[in-house]
Every structure is written in C-alpha cells, then in structure tokens.
Amino acid sequence: xxxxxxAEEAVRRLKEIYPDALCSxxxxxxxxxxxxVRLSAQCTxxxxxxxxxxxxxxxxxxxxxxxxxxxxxxxxVRPCGLYKTKARDIVRMCRQLEEQFGSxxxxxxxxxxxxxxxxxxxxxxxxxxxxxxxxxxCDTHCIxxxxxxxxxxxxxxxxxxxxxxxxxxxxxxxxxxxxxxxxGRAVCKARSPQCGECVLKDICAFGKKQ
Numbered sequence: 001x002x003x004x005x006x007a008e009e010a011v012r013r014l015k016e017i018y019p020d021a022l023c024s025x026x027x028x029x030x031x032x033x034x035x036x037v038r039l040s041a042q043c044t045x046x047x048x049x050x051x052x053x054x055x056x057x058x059x060x061x062x063x064x065x066x067x068x069x070x071x072x073x074x075x076x077v078r079p080c081g082l083y084k085t086k087a088r089d090i091v092r093m094c095r096q097l098e099e100q101f102g103s104x105x106x107x108x109x110x111x112x113x114x115x116x117x118x119x120x121x122x123x124x125x126x127x128x129x130x131x132x133x134x135x136x137x138c139d140t141h142c143i144x145x146x147x148x149x150x151x152x153x154x155x156x157x158x159x160x161x162x163x164x165x166x167x168x169x170x171x172x173x174x175x176x177x178x179x180x181x182x183x184g185r186a187v188c189k190a191r192s193p194q195c196g197e198c199v200l201k202d203i204c205a206f207g208k209k210q
Contacts, residue, residue, distance in 0.1 A: 006203045007151050007167035013199045014179040021175035021182075023129050026052065030105035030130045031062050031097060034115075035090050037122040043080040051080055062103045065094035089117025107131045120158060128174030136161045136168065137177040141184030148188065150205030 001009070015021075024045040027033040032052070039048045055076045059065045065073075073087040080086060093116045097103055105126060106112055112123035121137055128135030136142075138157040142164075146152040152163045168176055187194045193206070201207035 001203065003151060004167050006149070007164075008169065009203055010149060010151075010200055011169065011172050011176050014176065014183060015172075017199055018179045018182045021178040023125065023178060024181065025049065028056070030126065031065070031094065032056055033129060034093065034105060034118065034122060034126060035065070037125055038089055038093070038117045039077055039080045039086055041086070042082060048080060051077055062094045062097050065090060066098045068094075086117070092116035093118065105130065107133070120161065124161075124174075124177075128177075133174075134170035135174045135177075136164050137174065138164070139177070139181065140190075141188075142177050142180040144190060145180050145184055145188050148193070148204060148206035149200065 023033070025033060025036040025040060026049045027036050035055070036048055036052055039051065055073070058076070059068055059073075068091055070084075070087050070091050073090055074083050077083045077086050077090070096115050097105060100114075101111070106115075107127065107130075109120070109123050109127065112118050112126060113120070121139060124135040124137045127133040128137065138160045143152070143155055143157065143160045146160065146164060147155070151167055152160045154160050154163065164173070183200075184190070187198050188200075193210075195201050195204075195207045195210040198204065198207055201210075
C-alpha cells in the first residue's frame with residue numbers, strides 16, 4: 001500500500017467513525033471564528049468557547065471590535081492566556097477588516113495572512129470552514145498523528161501541510177484535519193495512544209510496532 005493509499009484509507013475510516021467533522025470552536029459569523037482561533041493559541045477550545053460567549057455578546061460586529069478599547073477586550077479574554085497580545089491582535093485585525101476589506105473576512109490565503117495575528121493555521125481554517133475551499137489545518141493533533149501514521153515526517157506546520165497536500169483528496173482535506181482532532185482526543189492521545197482501540201492500527205507505522 002502506497003503512502004497515498006494509506007492516507008485515503010485513513011480518510012475513509014475516520015469518516016465512518018466521526019461522520020460530523022465539525023470545528024470544536026463555537027462561532028456564528030466568519031469574524032468570530034477568526035477571533036476564536038486567535039484565542040485558541042496555547043489554550044483549550046473548551047475555555048475559548050466559554051470566553052467567547054461573553055465576548056461575542058458584548059461585541060457583535062466587526063465594527064464593534066474595531067472601535068473597542070484593548071483594555072476592555074483584555075479583561076474578557078484574560079482566561080485564555082497571552083491576553084494582552086491576543087486583545088491587541090483582535091482589535092487590530094478587525095480594524096483591518098473594516099478599513100481594507102469592507103468588513104468582510106477575505107477568502108484567500110494571501111489576504112488572510114495580512115491580518116494581525118493570523119497565521120496559516122487560522123487562514124486554512126477560515127478557507128475550509130467558511131468558504132469550503134480545500135484546506136489543511138496542521139494543528140498539534142494533525143501533526144502528531146500524521147507523523148505516527150508515517151504520512152508526514154516533520155513537526156513544522158508548513159512542511160507538514162506541504163507533505164499532506166499530495167496525499168489527501170482536496171475535498172476531504174479540511175474535514176480530515178477536524179477528524180484528526182477528534183481522534184487525538186478520543187483515542188490517539190498524546191501521552192497514552194490507545195493503539196489497541198484504534199481503527200488505523202494496521203495502517204499506522206507506530207501502531208504496527210505496538
């Protein structure tokens with residue numbers, strides 16, 4: 001079985017186990033997802049979802065965020081850690097959206113990367129979840145598990161993305177990454193992978209050794 005065939009088989013099996021490949025970050029509008037992803041850096045999605053309920057209730061539009069006082073945003077996002085940097089990026093990002101993009105979240109990688117605090121992970125998530133474009137979100141779960149599977153050979157997010165791109169069906173790539181997160185939390189846990197319960201064991205380089 002080639003590496004591409006193993007990747008496609010992993011896509012198929014995970015789709016059966018996790019049919020609802022949904023992002024665990026809660027949001028109702030594109031800019032809210034962008035903000036949630038920024039807050040998720042070195043913070044759990046569960047905590048982000050708690051914080052954003054209050055944040056999005058107070059600031060409902062891009063304009064609300066663009067005209068917000070950074071100190072007021074800091075006070076709400078403080079539980080997410082790195083709150084000064086995150087609050088600054090959120091306000092600046094929304095000012096950019098308002099001034100440069102007509103209060104619309106852009107739909108290209110190049111434009112998204114011009115926004116304050118937005119990296120490839122955030123940009124790929126927006127492209128995939130909001131605009132339905134092929135996207136590969138290389139978060140810690142995706143990188144770790146695809147390394148264990150033997151599909152990728154690096155912990156660098158961009159290099160991992162580039163290694164996965166020729167292996168994954170474009171229309172399945174975004175959902176595959178969401179399923180990596182679900183599988184990482186349920187079975188392929190960082191500290192104690194449950195290989196005996198894993199549906200990917202027989203096509204996994206690490207699992208075969210266990």
